[in-house]
Amino acid sequence: MELEKKIATIFQQFQTEHTFKGFKTFNSGHINDTFLILTQEKVSYVLQRINTTVFKKATDVIHNKIKITQHLSKKGIQTIHFIPTKESNYSLIDDDNHLWNLSEFIENSQTYLKVESNDIAYQAGLITAEFLVQTSDYENDLVETLPNFHSIPFRFQEFQEALVSASKTRKQQAQKWIDFALANKKEMMVLEHAINQKEIPLRVTHNDTKISNILFDTNNKAICMIDLDTVMKGCIHFDYGDALRTICNTANEDEPNVYNINFNLDYFKNYTEGFLKNLADNISKQEASYLPISIQVMTFIMALRFLTDYLNNDVYYKTKHPEHNLDRASNQFTLVEKIKEQKPFIENFIKTIYNKP
Missing domain, CATH: 3.30.200.20 (Phosphorylase Kinase; domain 1)
Structure with missing residues (x-):
């Protein structure tokens, strides 16, 4: 009361x-x-x-x-x-x-915690791209409310600091994924490098495009993006990669059994078709070439953040039990592996859909 x-x-x-x-x-x-x-x-x-x-x-x-x-x-x-x-x-x-x-x-609106059909995935792609297109002409006076939110160097700095102060027990529990994070660091810097070299332009982005942040009507047509707390400058790859991270995971984000985790290619294809249908005319061939790696990078960032919070004794994310953040990190790192396995298919499909000189 x-x-x-x-x-x-x-x-x-x-x-x-x-x-x-x-x-x-x-x-x-x-x-x-x-x-x-x-x-x-x-x-x-x-x-x-x-x-x-x-x-x-x-x-x-x-x-x-x-x-x-x-x-x-x-x-x-x-x-x-x-x-x-x-x-x-x-x-x-x-x-x-x-x-x-x-x-x-x-x-008469609804949200989903998980995608339930190819049509929902397609609609999610349409509305995410629509948001990017319709805000592309905004005269940007947006404040950077979360500095370095999707910055891999920054997230690694936080991770390294957490490693120094983490308890011996938590480091032992997380050792497999600590090693995985360090082994994949160089590859995950690709998107950051492209941004720094101005190969990828910055624009207004949502920055948290998980499926639950899209509102649908009762006929499963996407209405609009919601939860706009993270709207600020970014690149389209943040929104594309983060959306597919949540849409294509065959398990819940905190599923502890990694054998239940895979990357749903049907949802990937449908989301990408919707996304590029609305956005293809607004991005360059060079921007499109970085879409495949963005799925890995955004999933990796999320995994690293969960792992860092676990090492920091769960000070950032809400948790339901002591291993919750470690389960989340394990889940997302496993998804990175699954995405890597599908990399040739992902690259070829995006090239086919984009199909511009």
Whole structure:
């Protein structure tokens, strides 16, 4: 009841004409806390509490979300609509220094934790690319809210620091994957090198394109991208690779049995077809050539982050048991191996679909 009273109090400080009735908790996020607000008038909202430990620039997170959604709305693109407070701000800081924002809930919408069909994978590709295309003309005043978010050198620096301070027990438990990370370091630097050499341009990107961050209607048509907390400058490869990391894993992200993990080529093909259908005219042949490696790199980054957090005694991600982050790391590193096995097929398929001089 204490949490319900707090959420009701927060909700009442935003500009709505509706009466709080109750709430439900969304459980899919690793970082923030998100609630579905139910009202007496049967109009629903999404209330989010931003993790200010992770997002040191939480007000800038709100700034970026508002700017991008307003940009999309002006173009007639369906997107999230954020609600200002009664003091005309788009965020609210409570007595515990937590930052909240409120948006309208899009009725008759749904999300997926896992892809359930080729059609969903295709729709996910379409909408991710649509977001990239429709924000490509945005005059970029976005704040870098998570510096070096997808930077391999930065993630390796964090990893090396964690290795120094990690307990002997945790290092022993994770030794196989520590060795794997170090052995693959050079190959995983390819995308970073291309960015530094300006072979890949930077643009507005979502930066967290897992399948649960796409909203679908009841007919499984993609509506829009959601969870825009990480919107900032990046490259299309971040969004492409991260989406396929989640869409094509045949197991849940924290599945401990690595024998259940594989890379679903049917979902890869359908997502890529949708993605390049909307984006092919907006990227160069050189950019397209780095799409295959991006799937490995983005999966590797996620694995390295889980491993680092495990070595740091689980200070970043929410965990359900002591080995949770190690299971996640093992899962993602195994997926990297599975993607490598399919590398020739992946490269040939992308060349076929892109098919531009």
